[in-house]
Amino acid sequence: MFNAIHLNSIGYVFEFGMKIIIDCVYNHTSPDSVLAKEHPDWFYHKKDGSFGNKVGDWSDVIDLDYSHKDLWKYQAETLVMWAKYVDGFRCDVAPMVPVDFWKYAREEVAKVWPGAIWLAESGAPDFIRFLRSKGAVGGSDSELYQAFDMTYDYDIYPDLRAALLGQKDLTDYLAGLNRQEGVYPENYVKAHFLENHDVVRAHGMIDDPAALRAMTAFIYFMKGAMLVYNGEEKGDAHHVTLFDKDPVDWNGDIDLTDLLKKMHEIKQLPIMAEGSYEAKEVRKGVLEAVHSLGEGEEEEQLIGLFNTTGKKQAIPTQLPEGIYKNLYDGSSVQVYEGVMRIGEITIIEK
Template identity: 55%
Template sequence: MAKDTNKQLRNEVIYSIYVRNYSKEGTFQAVMNDLDRIQSLGVDIIWLMPIHPIGKLHRKGTLGSPYAIRDYREVNPKFGSKEDFQRLCEAIHKRGMKVIIDVVYNHTSPDSYLATHHPEWFFHKADGSLGNRVGDWWDVVDLDYANHELWDYQIETLKMWAKDVDGFRCDVASMVPVDFWLAAREAVAKVRPGALWLAESVEPGFVAYNRSRGIASASDSEIYQAFDMAYDYDIFGIFKDYLAGKVSLQTYSAAINRQETIYPDNYVKARFLENHDRNRAHFSIPDEKALRNHLAFMYFNKGIAMLYNGQEAGAMHTPALFDKDPIDYDTGMDLSPLMHKLYQVKKNPIMTNSTYETKVLRDDVLMAIHHENASSPRDDQDHPYLVGLFHFHGQSSFLDLGQSGLHDGYYTNLIDGQRVEIREGTIATDGEPIILQSDEGIALFH
């Protein structure tokens, strides 16, 4: 996180939209027509995946990857006009939400405007041709940020878009120099004060691989100098291994707890179960009750929650990036009411400024606690805290809550409003997620 990153981002929710496959129409207008439904889920920020024209040379699939951009300063005509895009932004703002767009500054399509007009701004292979540094990205060519004229062009482009949008999600941000991002942040702030910066930081293994090949790649700690938020790819691989039964819940819990001390005080992690590069959550977690628990933990986990379009319907199929493949919302599952309730919990001010920890209560049950921080060393009052119980196998449980610090009594589950009893330091659950607040219990004497 940058020094001025606002901790209140930890109380917010991002909803990611791939315009091409969000609807059958695949247009800005179709998104605009659905804004009220999106807002009803509980959404603060809409992230539009790349909105720009797509290259034709070396195109993947029939329509090409949205991340192989031909012109940073135009919009994809299949989605609508630039005026249509501006109307969408206005409609989002009218509803009190913010909008961010994808910035793909590591590479362009081989037939991009920049590749044609400024080939000197690109990475060149040994034979002098344009190329990329990562072999399987054969539909793009990499930019070379040793050219400071490129910096000027890219920053001017960001300033142009910042007149309409509230910030940027930056693709493989780790592979673009941090000093560039710092300069961009400073310049954009003059056009859009308080602009939001979300980094797609990359997996630790990818950082190490890049460095082994002489490719500069920033760690999360470096990325946070310029960005407000970063992906939690630093531990996402461990999460996947837990789902696959390769590691224990204790291993995943320890990884989460490590984040609390290795990053600065106002760090914000983007927490997600799925995105356009990953399997759908329902595909990886087929049991519906288990899925509800994982979703509830995603909201409760320290950071900003990030949804991918169609997740509210429990969709199992990840839309193709390179072809027309509209989301099927008619799945028979509707997670929208749960998301709406979790959004209300997400707004709890305890989550804004807390010391956070997770503990394993049994092989499939994780307890997470947000302890509200004191305002100063002179603040000696007892601060409230939140306790979340998440049953990742969706099974009813009898749990010892001795480590929670909660006294015996009756509490209200903040998710569903149901009364919960703690007796002799224990609780019996039905396998649904539970979130309790320490100062809202009614003491029980026995």
């Protein structure tokens, strides 16, 4: 299971100051897996006794059955082994595995690596509702936070996708984004994304490069973590299945590398993790997001304005008159008579 090749690869990544989170697929295995041969009783069986899926028909995989506690021990032992070498786990379709198992697994891993990072590939509410309607396990984001540090942004992604495709405005998406501050644990972390392996590429929905840059920065500016999918930094627009090889075209016209580096730098400001967060659309195509920390005269704010229109805008503001530094590009931003003039991406401290 673990050999010198793995160890050398891990060491190579660590040399770059990076961390490693490995994918953990615990809902299912391939039909010809060792586990299916050695412990067929640990799997879900259809009425005819054959292997299958609890929900849907994923022809290439068969589902595990977590009513068997020996399976819990087996799975947790594997995680404990990997926890000695990696920084954490990204758990595939985590809602379909009992939350009590995840809690148990986390406790076991903590015995060897208490600082492990736990990321759940959570599901959209419609998917969770569908699972439950079929009598399957369907853990909501709120339940998953009992065991996980982070969950995916699928609770609000459908509204974002609809807005980016021009099917609706951003009202529902922004309402859902702000609602996260009130429905999840105070220390919740979301893995925000514009794209990933299961959804349409961002550039496939956002054709204009200026709008793509502004939306990418907006997502990165949110409270929580940012998920950057392979090829997103080069504006790949095509979407392929998991079964296709998909090399990155490094010679494309779009390059978001510097943008991502700068947003990563800004992300390290303490207020990004410790403050409250709110976002709104201040004008058609112009998004404002505010991180706030403290109260009254002691209140600090980090304000981001993300202009997807491709044109400079004059935005009304309650900021005191003066000259502010744009943390994104170092330029000066003037506030005069309640108006601030902005370009594509403007991030200032108050």
